[in-house]
Amino acid sequence: xxxxxxxxxHVSVSEGALVLLRCNYSSSVPxxxxxxxxxxxxxxxxxxxxxxxxxxxxxxxxFEAEFKKSETSFHLTKPSAHMSDAAEYFCAVSESGYxxxxxxxxxxxxxxx
Amino acid sequence: xxxxxxxxxxQVLKTGQSMTLQCAQDMNHEYMSWYRQDxxxxxxxxxxxxxxxxxxxxxxxxxxxxxxxxxEDFPLRLLSAAPSQTSVYFCASSYxxxxxxxxGPGTRLTVL
Numbered sequence: 001x002x003x004x005x006x007x008x009x010h011v012s013v014s015e016g017a018l019v020l021l022r023c024n025y026s027s028s029v030p031x032x033x034x035x036x037x038x039x040x041x042x043x044x045x046x047x048x049x050x051x052x053x054x055x056x057x058x059x060x061x062x063f064e065a066e067f068k069k070s071e072t073s074f075h076l077t078k079p080s081a082h083m084s085d086a087a088e089y090f091c092a093v094s095e096s097g098y099x100x101x102x103x104x105x106x107x108x109x110x111x112x113x
Numbered sequence: 114x115x116x117x118x119x120x121x122x123x124q125v126l127k128t129g130q131s132m133t134l135q136c137a138q139d140m141n142h143e144y145m146s147w148y149r150q151d152x153x154x155x156x157x158x159x160x161x162x163x164x165x166x167x168x169x170x171x172x173x174x175x176x177x178x179x180x181x182x183x184x185e186d187f188p189l190r191l192l193s194a195a196p197s198q199t200s201v202y203f204c205a206s207s208y209x210x211x212x213x214x215x216x217g218p219g220t221r222l223t224v225l
Contacts, residue, residue: 009153036216042219044203049211094210094211101158105154
């Protein structure tokens with residue numbers, strides 16, 4: 001069965017500092033991995049995804065994530081935080097060939113001016 | 114394209130009442146899903162569909178029914194509302210499982 005663990009329900013960074021949001025997954029088959037962002041009172045928006053191929057994936061708003069099979073991780077990073085990055089971020093996994101998607105419990109990012 | 118639309122945005126029910134949350138998408142996506150979002154629990158899958166006429170249960174299906182008579186619409190029915198169903202409900206769709214999902218704006222449901 002697939003599962004997702006996001007370390008840290010709340011993360012605070014200073015404006016301009018590195019953003020690192022952690023995600024570990026378990027899957028019995030090669031996974032599809034996703035990061036979504038949710039702004040207050042809105043639905044989720046896809047940030048980036050990994051399916052096959054290059055393990056470093058670039059997404060919108062300057063975010064990127066690296067798929068590390070040996071560590072079963074898919075951490076999200078951004079070199080320099082902006083105030084507009086304050087939101088909740090969700091990691092999700094789907095086993096290839098299987099429509100069910102499992103979400104992590106989310107990480108709220110606070111950006112301090 | 115309107116994307117994924119959900120109605121209503123807000124709803125208050127009394128225990129035992131029934132209602133239908135509407136979801137529609139205009140992107141010709143085969144895959145559609147319903148999730149509930151509760152604080153500290155992320156999103157949990159209620160039901161999903163891989164095409165018209167095909168539905169299956171997710172992680173928390175009890176108390177909910179779905180049907181998929183057309184590609185565009187995927188309504189979620191609460192049969193007899195309970196306070197434990199107080200939540201924010203999201204509908205999502207995707208073309209293929211590997212594409213990531215488009216989410217609607219959500220319905221905030223309160224059951225008294």
